[in-house]
Amino acid sequence: MKTIFDAKLLVVDDEPEIINLLKTILHQAGFTQVISAENCRQARELFALEKPNGVIFDVTLPDGDGFLLMQELRQQSHVPMLFLSARDEDENRLLGLGLGADDYITKPFLPRELVLRLSGILRRVYQPLQTQPLAEECLVLGTVTVNFKSGIVKTSDGDKTLTAKEHALLKKLWENQGHIVTADSLCRSAWDDDLYGYENTLMVHIRRLREKIEVDPSQPQYLLTIRGMGYKLAKESNR
Amino acid sequence: MKTIFDAKLLVVDDEPEIINLLKTILHQAGFTQVISAENCRQARELFALEKPNGVIFDVTLPDGDGFLLMQELRQQSHVPMLFLSARDEDENRLLGLGLGADDYITKPFLPRELVLRLSGILRRVYQPLQTQPLAEECLVLGTVTVNFKSGIVKTSDGDKTLTAKEHALLKKLWENQGHIVTADSLCRSAWDDDLYGYENTLMVHIRRLREKIEVDPSQPQYLLTIRGMGYKLAKESNR
């Protein structure tokens, strides 16, 4: 498993045993650095609570106010923070989550689950910031770009808009890009009832699609016919 | 407790008992709408996976492939998705989280915990996104400017004020500017109850909106019809 971000983690805990466990788990998962700190309040300045960092708290801190500490830090930063707890106590779980913790994990936990949950939180917190400009889901075919949410096809000679049927068909092909999609399967995703007889209808729509996404519709480069089987949307890589 | 966002939730589950439970919990927590769907694959088009929506899956779907479905949807949308499971099985939890679920909650769960976890996820996913567009509260369309706070539309020939319905509809379109919004989705954001005969009602309001924001209502430049799909508020850039 690989993490998406170059994340550092500050572990607040007193039991060296669990620190080591976390270090092992998280290192294996690709996190770059794991630091332990006995007294987080003092060490706070050292670990800037910035972008690719996160905090893991052990609920059972010696002075017993892990929640207070968490609340305090939360006011200063929105970095991911999560609790580890020795015992599964409903009240504490609600309290922790209510204070703004991103998760609350009770021991014994599966190492892999910790990693997955952590990765998920990091992804949600940082992904939106990073991918703001390219958040759109687009299909790129050479010089042509299709945006499914807006239904716009951008080409070198102007923009075109997809009709409902074209949209449905192209989306299906896109979802199976690189694989052959049978005519039957295509029909089922664009029509409610099974389209009796006239397979021709599908062909006409394919033609219109080609007119919109292909440079030369009669010499398709992307929306390919697989005779006797169906159609295939070629992947950029293996054309 | 109050939620931060105007969140709708699609509940995928077969047991009416749990649907009702969720509805109760989430309504009390301030979520505006909860919809159930027996077959998500078929219903997918109906619930545009747009900004303030989320999906809750029951792992034990009748056909047993809730994971597959989740994975499929995840490819298409980054809206929050979480699993509910009847039994606490490590493998499934890992699988669910690994596929990109935002959380995996096992029954019996505390209602309040569900709400807290949900709110947390929504906050993390939408907070960063929403602060951006809502920073400015004006919609600029060529020579026309719409101020949402005051509901005033400034045009070259005088000011007009938006009615309640027009305001709600335009806001929804604005929040999804550049993307196609289904008629259904629009209705749900402008009417509380499900509107029975809304076929024309929506259209009439769209018409009135066009009369206020378009230069020539019969040749719309901004509020575009996407036949068979919905409406779209064009972005200045790709018109």
Next chain:
DNA sequence: CCCCGGCCTTACTTTTACCTTAATTTTAAG
């Protein structure tokens, strides 16, 4: 209390963009 005006809804007709049909031509496999 009743009328008035703004807003929303309903009902109906008209328009049009998209889809289907069908007939012909081209392509490619055996």
Next chain:
DNA sequence: CTTAAAATTAAGGTAAAAGTAAGGCCGGGG
């Protein structure tokens, strides 16, 4: 070469959306 599959046209057909007008609801003011 033969033949089935797919492509290409272009002409209607059709359902979705637009347009229009009348009626209903509700709150404010006379």
